[in-house]
Amino acid sequence: MDHDPAVIEVHKTNIKHVEHRLPFRPAPSKQPPVEDSGKFRRGQVHTSRKTQHVVDLTAIVDIAPEVTHDKPDIIFGGPPCQAFSSAGKGEGDDDPRSTLTEAFAIIVAAARPKYFVMENVKGLRKSLTYKRAVAIFRRVGYGLSEAVVNASSFGTPQARERLILAGCLDETDGWFHAYLNQYKSAQRINVTDVLGSEFGTLFDDFTLDAECPDAVTEAASDEYKGYRLREADLKKLAGKNPETRFYYCAPGGPASGAIHRTDRPAPTLIRTSTDGLSHRYRPQAGDPVDLRKVAQPSFDQFSRLAGYPAGWNWGALRSQTSDSRNPDDMILGARQRQLMLANSVPPPLAFAIGRSIVDHHNRKVPSVPIEAAAVQQRTWKVSTREVARYKDWLRIAKRLAGRRLIQEITDLRAAKGLTADRGLAAAAEELKALEGMPATAEPHMSRGRKSQLCRTLANLAEFQYYQSYVQAGLFPDDDKSYARGDLRRMLEDDDPIDDSFDNFGKLSPPLIGSKPPLAAE
Structure with a gap:
């Protein structure tokens, strides 16, 4: 789907096996009053000199149900980039077209495909409209992966940098990077x-x-x-x-x-x-x-x-x-062709993105696995004091000592290394990410090894859960009291917890993580 009929015509002429939609054009509207400065005001309807170019977010009422009824598995889109392009006027959020980024997010939120990919110029990241769109994606439940990629590393002889934001329902952030990087070439593609x-x-x-x-x-x-x-x-x-x-x-x-x-x-x-x-x-x-x-x-x-x-x-x-x-x-017209060429995502880059999504959907191990390198190169960056505190808790709450305690910390470092590229702050999110990873061959992550590593993250998630109540002043920092089940009993009426504490990925999100569940007054 595209607002320009010529784009649909070129696509239809070259790619015949795809269903093509007529361009969607909202009805022209009257020019609304603007502020004294003459600038666009967020929330107002804007009409440019040409009536067919109408930026009207009420059009979502018409198009979002149409997309939703198609029950898409994935939505790809590229909202207009002129407002944030270094080659344009750079009006940013003051450009009425910037709101179409939010319109894209609303359409995705309505249709709730398993995946979405949004492409734009990298300058979009600094805008208010991007922050608002990201907030919409997160509210619906998408795990997000943000990357600025150079097309010359993906089969295209053009030093074109673009922002790629990929989302997957019920995933953790950073899920896409390893899959896309496997299609990145070692050398840039040149004109020759x-x-x-x-x-x-x-x-x-x-x-x-x-x-x-x-x-x-x-x-x-x-x-x-x-x-x-x-x-x-x-x-x-x-x-x-x-x-x-x-x-x-x-x-x-x-x-x-x-x-x-x-x-x-x-x-x-x-x-x-x-x-x-x-x-x-x-x-x-x-x-x-x-x-x-x-x-x-x-x-x-x-x-x-x-x-x-x-x-x-x-x-x-x-x-x-x-x-x-x-x-x-x-x-x-010559200008139509020029605009199509300049605005389109390079096909080899689009192909790499599509293959990466399919690989993730099929739970395929990336052809250049990050797991082995991550275990060897990534470390758990935490102070000696914090490690000592956690060890004390493991001794009392989990009754670990000697070699078992040493092995627990070693496994924890390895588990955190596997998810380090995602930049996750809470162990519960890291656990969710690790559980979603396909097991690789020995010795890096067989099914047994994966289960072992997940257990170590579950222990840390439990500790962080306990500490969130301590930091909020809602429970004493007493490991023995915790080991006796005092916190469980305190929460029994409002927040039943499985006695084994093995299901931290399923606990309600507000209670998980390094942040307190309630803000201290």
């Missing part, structure tokens, strides 16, 4: 890897001829309106060797150069990247190169730099068609 070693122009082939007849003289440079070489361009040219090839790609900002090397990933493609060199360009006297001689990618080559396969059908340009065209041809 996709367009071939012959693409680009050698430095010697586009140097400026000293006798260039139309070079801009120093006297006329103040009036010159064409492209001027920037510091970023000169740095790339200075780092060349005789075999280095270059190409032209429109810069994305005042500090971005237009000359790029083929032995590196392409820059993040934006709408104007495919514009090509302006016809007004002339080399200036003293410039080392003449950009008119350097390679300029075709639109199909830009498409491949964005991760699309060769020959992907973007339709015919309206400006290049004649009256005798085939009526079935897909005719698009």
